[in-house]
Amino acid sequence: MEPPRTFTELALRRTFELGGREAYLFVTADRDGRLVHDSVSYAELGLTARRLASRLQQRGASGGRVLILQGNGRLFITSFLACLFAGAVPVPAPPPIGSRHSVERVANIVRDAAVCCVLTDAASASAVSHLLANIGHIEVDCLATDRMRLDSDADWVPPAAGPDDIAFLQYTSGSVSEPKGVMVSHRGLLANELTIHRATDSTPDSRVGGWLPFHHDMGLVGHLLQPLWLGGTGVLMPPMTFVKRPLRWLQMIDRYGITIGGGPNLAYDLCVRRVKDEEIGALDLSRWRVAVNGAEPVRAETMEAFSRRFAPAGFRAESFYPCYGLAEATLLVSGGTPDRRAxxxxxxxxxxxxxxxxxxxxxxxxxxxxxxxxxxxxxxxxxxxxxxxxxxxxxxxxxxxxxxxxxxxxxxxxxxxxxxxxxxxxxxxxxxxxxxxxxxxxxxxxxxxxxLKDIMFVAGRNLYPQDIERSLQRVSALLGTSAAFAVEGDRDHVVVVQEVRASREHPAEFASLSAGVQQCIAREFEVAVENVLLVRPGTVRRTTSGKLRRVTMRELFLRGELQPLHEVMSPELRELVGGVRRAVQS
CATH class of the missing domain: 2.30.38.10 (Luciferase; Domain 3)
Structure with a gap:
């Protein structure tokens, strides 16, 4: 049989040939915190996707871009495949829930991609329709896929896509006001899935999975589409289930026998800090063969700490798989050898x-x-x-x-x-x-x-912000996440925004912590940092994959949108920032 020329051909072939085999397990936690799952077979997935594709074709979506705003894993993969099967281009994005930031991001993606249709769920449909009306795009269809009657695929027409056609648009986690949609081709997607397979020694019997969101390249290409490419089974968890309690990720790996999966360095840090000793004793991580560590700079200290802490649960240090990739290259660019330390x-x-x-x-x-x-x-x-x-x-x-x-x-x-x-x-x-x-x-x-854009040029030296941020973790147990960046003026002014876990607001304690931050940087980097903002936990922004948004933090600082508990700022920077803020407000 000829190899598939497009990912659409591959997905259709899998859904027709693998029948009752489990394609995905969607894992969540019930009210008592126990893991439960919903599953879908290849046959069921293919039939539902073709029926939805038929509806999309009837609405003229073929050849257009279709925005996918689905928080539910089953609805997401069905919507994604339906777009491919309809000859449309899927555009995954985070549902616009809660923050102004997420609403603005989705609105700008709608404009940039010129989408013809939005696929979402019944709970979000009203809010999404309201958003479309507010930005002047009432012509865009908003479909709640979980309440559509999908009873036939008789009118479905197989699409005629080619290898160099766009498989999907992957919007990066950069500027909110100017989103960039990476055009991932079928050829590029198939090539990268093959690369991932060869790099991790995956087979159809591998259990691949994780918790990263599907609008993120590792979550989509690595966790969601790699099992489909293999003809195996994917095991997937909503990001918030992990964030609320990182232990659940490890429990999922244990209970469902995940062999390949991972996340950013931050995920392993959270497990080290928040999983209790008595909880480790109930885990079996011995089947976790490839623990991918990517999406942000890999820290040796984190891997060592995780390996020590979870060795009693059967985790092997050799399982760590540090790698490098980015959406602009579909996903994977470089990686090591399984079962060998980096x-x-x-x-x-x-x-x-x-x-x-x-x-x-x-x-x-x-x-x-x-x-x-x-x-x-x-x-x-x-x-x-x-x-x-x-x-x-x-x-x-x-x-x-x-x-x-x-x-x-x-x-x-x-x-x-x-x-x-x-x-x-x-x-x-x-x-x-x-x-x-x-x-x-x-x-x-x-x-x-x-x-490159994060490097701070100070006193003739190139300072890496992550070095400064890492050193501050040793100053006090009260200090959490920090973001270091530079503001240009007559010289580069280094600014540190530092989260602090304080049970009460005590000016003397804050002054002492700020001084500790300044002394640490002066001692370790021989640089005088005059600008320190202590802020509440959760202030420092991250992408959905855990990367620090230093450029965003710099913008928030310049616009005066941070609310510090305590701040120390040089007169020169205070005057410079005051001018920027007055210009923004005028």
């Missing part, structure tokens, strides 16, 4: 600030870098972001990627695509994606050091 380098932090990697000398501040493995199915080069000159092993520059999985660009952004997706080095090597990430190659291994 390479680590203890490097000189001062040299790293000068974009060089060399071993830490005695008496010098060290930083441990964890390898994100070797490039998989693609070419990776490290390039000077300013000169576009290729760099050698041990030099830090921008990570450039070229390969079949790399997207053709962002939806409707030709000028930006020419710069970001068709970059060429000074030696004439072209067709590269500029990732915006900083890293270095060493003996064929990729080490990610930070994000």
């Amino acid at each position: 390479e680590q380098r203890v490097v000189d932090a001062a040299a790293l600030e000068q974009h060089r990697i060399r071993p830490a000398a005695a008496g010098h501040r060290p930083r441990t870098l964890t390898s994100s493995g070797r490039p998989l199915g693609c070419t990776v080069r490290i390039v000077d972001p300013d000169t576009r000159g290729p760099l050698s092993d041990g030099e830090v520059g921008e990570v450039w990627v070229r390969g079949e999985s790399v997207s053709g660009g962002y939806w409707n952004r030709p000028l930006e695509n020419a710069h970001a997706f068709r970059a060429e080095t000074t030696d004439g090597d072209g067709g590269y994606l500029r990732t915006g990430d900083l890293g270095s190659m060493s003996d064929g291994e990729l080490f990610i050091t930070g994000r």
